[in-house]
Structures are given as C-alpha cells and as structure tokens.
Amino acid sequence: MTDILFQPYKLNDIISLKNRVLMAPLTRCMADDALVPTDDMAAYYARRAEAGLIISEATIIRPDGQGYPNTPGLFTPEQINGWRKVTDAVHNNGGKIFAQLWHTGRTAHPYFYDGDTVIAPSARGLEGTVPRMRELSYQVPTPATVEQIKQLVEDYAQAAANAIDAGFDGVEIHGANGYLIDQFLHYDSNTRTDQYGETPENMSRFALEVVDAIATRIGHEKTALRLSPGAYFNMAADVRDKAVFDYLLPELEKRNLAFLHIGIFDDEMTFEHLGGRASDYVRARYQKTLVGVGGFTPQTGATAIESDRFDLLAIGRPFIANPDYIAKVKNQQPLTEYSEEMLASLI
Template identity: 70%
Template sequence: MTDALFTPYKLNNSITLSNRILMAPLTRCMADDKLVPTEEMAAYYARRADTGLIISEATIIRPDGQGYPNTPGLFTDEQIAGWKKITTSVHNAGGKIFAQLWHVGRVAHPYFFGEGDVLSASSIGIEGSVPRMRELTFQTPRAASTEEIAQLVTDYAQAASNAMAAGFDGVEIHGANGYLIDQFLHYAANQRDDKYGGTPENMARFALEVVDAVADKIGADRVALRLSPGAYFLMQSHNDDRAVFDYLLRELNSRDLAFVHIGIFDDSMTFDYLGGHASDYVRSIYTGTLVGVGGYTAETGAKAMADDRFDLVAIGRPMIANPDYVHRVKNNETLVAYEEGMLQELV
C-alpha cells in the first residue's frame, strides 16, 4: 500500500518531488532573539531532506506578525542569510524546501514588537494567552484599514521575494489555523462592512490579493496556500463560512498554484457545514494538487491517496521523532513514538 508514496510527483513544469511525503510545518520556536534561523536548525532540516518537500516552520513576514517566542522571520538581511544556510543544507542533501509565510493577526502580542496595534479583520478578540508564554494574554485587535491591508499584501509579496533570495524553492502562504488570512475568511472574526467583509467575495478578497501579489512576484508555480475551511483552532465556526470557501476555492482553480494544503491537526474531524471532512470538502471543489494532513500514518495516507482524497500527504509530529522517517517507512522499520518533550530539542 505504501509503495505509491515513493513515486515521484510533478507539481508543475518547475518542480518535481522525489516522493509524495511532505514534512508538515512545525513551529519549534528555535530561532535566536533576532528571529534569525540557527546552525542547529540547518542541521535539523537537512536531516529530513529525503522527504519530497519540506515546508518550513511558520515564518513571520514582519515584526507585528509575531505571536510566539523565537519564531523565525523573513524581513531582515540577517534572517535571509540565516535561512540561506538552511536551504543550502537541504539542497546539498538532495531535498526541496518551501517557506511558510505567516502573520498571526489577532494572535500577535505587542510584547514581541513594541509599539503598534494588534491587527485583524475586525476588532474581535479571543480568550487565552500566548503559547509558551502564559503570562501574556491575547489583546483585543484593531480592524486593519484598507490602507493597512494593502501594505500587508505588499509585505507578503516582499517576504516571498526574500524567501527566493534565501534559496527556497517556493513558498506556502499560511492562510489557515485561525491566523491573519483565516481571520478574514470566517464570520466569527470578520464583521466588516467594506470591500473585505459581508459577502463571500469580499471576505475572500484579502486571501486572493495576497495569492496574486505573491504569484506576481515569484511565479504561481512556486506558490502554495494552506487553508482551514473547518474552523477548529483559534476560531469559532459559522454555517455561512462554507460559502466563503466555496467561492475562494473556485477562484483558486484558475490560479495554477503549486498546491493547496489543508490546515487541520486531525483530519478525522468532521464539520456539518462542510458535509464531513475538511479534506474531502476541498477535494470536491479544488481541482489542483491537494495536500492532506492531520494524524495520517504512511499507511492511512497512502490509502487516502489511493481513494483519491488528496495527492500528497504531510507528516508532522512523527517527523519530529524520526528524522529518517522516509527511510524507516520505506524499509518497514519501527518508528520512534512522538513525545511532547521532543519539542524542546532539534534532533
């Protein structure tokens, strides 16, 4: 059953993957205090270069996009140089790597960036505290103005350009998991009455503007997008959300992106307003390459691919526990079980 995982996959005329296993983006909070990737991170990624494609940990596009400690950035020359060491290490090991571009929106905290407001689609906050820094509670955001949204679009495109300068093979725009772009896509976070809210077309506008700006900057063949049509993390669901994603996915069909990637921790979850699993819902509309993720093993991922539920499978926590995950699966070797303590070390 797993043999199909080890066949090459052509994303497009620019990129062919050596196999169909992706390393999922995994927030590790291991950059230095200037948000510069470290030598240890370069070794960490290089050890996993036999995956078909590595998707980097979420990487912030500008200072006010930070909501976790020591998450890497892609907005200073020093950060770009740090990432260059990582991409060189991955390429020297025969791998490919995309940068995941990130702004957390209302999950950001001024502790990280000093003066300035926390921005979101609307002035709707969430309860809770900053991950790994529980003493910092989330702030009520301010709704971004249309001028600020235009600047955000520009900054996503610049971060994509910076990623290419750092040697990445492409970028994945993080539009999932309750972060900034996702906040525009769900009614629970977007109650705007301007051209970015109120209707599916308006609520999808920001996401499409970012996609188009990034594609214009580096080419659509090197651009991917992660989406969470099923609200489950840092976001409340709303039955009308489906119409937003119906529209967005149809629009994406004409963009010729590298792939769309489901944003979900456990794809066994179902959503009434999506008619079941998030991945099956996206597959029913989106006609391009789809990446499934969320608790899959090599066996269950291969089975889902055989059932045409998606084309590629991303592996997360087992990849932390097993730097040689692809080798172990291919050779039917026992996998090391993931444990929470592993998050503290870059093995």
C-alpha cells in the same frame, strides 16, 4: 501498501518531487532573539531532506506578525542569510524546501515587537494567553484600514521575494489555523462592512490579493496556500463560512498554484456545515494538487492517495520524532513515537 508514497510527483513544469511525502510545517520556536535561523535549525532540516518537500516552520513576514517566542522571520538581511544556511543544507542533501509565510493577526502580541496595537480584520479578540508565554493575554485587535491591508499584501509579496533570495524553492502562504488570512475568511473574526467583509467575495478578497501578489512576484509555480475551511483552532465555527470557501476554492483553482494544503490537526474531525471532513469538502471543489494532513499513518495516507482523496501527504509530529522517517517507512522499520519533551530540542 505504501509504494505510492515513494513515487515521484510533478507539481508543475518547474518543480518535481522525488516522493509524495511532505514534511508539514512545525512551529519550533528555536530561532535566535533576532528571529534568525540558527545552525542547529539548518542541521535539523537537512536531516529530513529525504522528504519530497519540506515546508518550513511558519515564518513571520514582518515584526507585528509575531505571536510566539523565537519564531523566525524573513524581513531582515540577517534572517534571509540565516535561512540561506538552511536551504543550502537541505539542497546539499538532495531535498527541496518551501518557506511558510505567516502573520498571526489577532493572535500576535505587542510584547514581541515593542508595539501598542495588534492588527486584524476586526476588533474581535480571542480569549486566552500566548502559547509558551502564559503571562501574556491576547488583546482586542485594531481593525486594519484598507491602506494597511494593501501594505500587508505588499509585505507578503516582499517576504516571498526574500524567501527566493534565501534559496527556498517556493513558498506556502499560511492562510489557515486562525491566523491573519484565515481571520478574513471566517465570520467569527471578520465583521467588516467594507470591500473585505460581509459577502463571500469580499471576505475572500484579501487571501486572493495575497496569492496574486506573490504569484506575480515569484511565479505561480512556486506559490502554494494552506487553508482551514473548518474552524477548529483560534476560531469559532459559523455555518456561513461554507459560502466563503465555496466561492474561494474555484477562484484558487483558476490560479494554477503549486498546491493547496489542508490546515487541520486531525483529518478525522468532521464539520456538519461542510458535510464531513474538511479534506473531502475541499477535494470536491478543488481538483488540482491537494495536500492532506492530520493524523495519517503511512498506510492510511497511502490509501487516501490511492482513493484520490488528495495527491500528497504531509506528515507532522512523526517527522520530529523520526528524522529518518522516509527511510524507516520504506524499509518497514518501526517509527519512534512522538512525545512532547521532544519539543525541547532540535534533533
């Protein structure tokens, strides 16, 4: 019943995958204090190289993008060299790996980068405290100027170039889960009245500028994007958001990306203004390679692919619990159940 998961899949003329199972990006907060990937991280990813493609944990593009402790970066020579150890280890085990590029926007905190402001589309703060550092409360962000937005676009493109220098096979732009790019795409966090706000075209502008800058720098075949059309994390829902994604998805389809990846924790979650599941909403508007994720078993994921709901399946927490996930599923062996204490170490 799961045979389709283990069929090769061609993303494009440059990148082919040995199977349809991706390791989803999983924030582990295990980089060193200079945000450099460690030898333990290299071994951790190498053990999972049987995935058709690994998407790295979210990796910040510049210092003020940090919103969690010890998340790796891709903006210093030391970080690039650290990631090179990871990509070499994955490639030596026959795998492929994309870097997920990240700026947390209004969920960043100056504590991490010795700053005094947080940059975001608008001065719309988020209630709550920083994960894993509950003593830090979120701050009301400072709206980015147009000049600062243009610099962010350049910094995303530079981080993508750094990823290729570090040996990654490509990049996935993190445009989901309530972080910076996603903040431009939702009315809850974007109240701008300039060319980056108010209308679907304007609210999509930053995401498309980042995509285009990265595709120009490293090639569209090596450029992917993750999106959350349904606000579900770090974001309040607004029925007007649908019009933004109605505009954005056809624009993305024109760009021949490596793939588009749904950002959702549970794909059974439904959104009234989207007419149901986020993945079904996207599939109806985007016919190129789509990655589904969110609570799938090998069996339900295979069924979803067979039903053409999406083309590739990303698996998250089960990959933490089962470094040999691919072998276990192929051989119909029981999977170790994920538990939160597994986050305390890299195995």
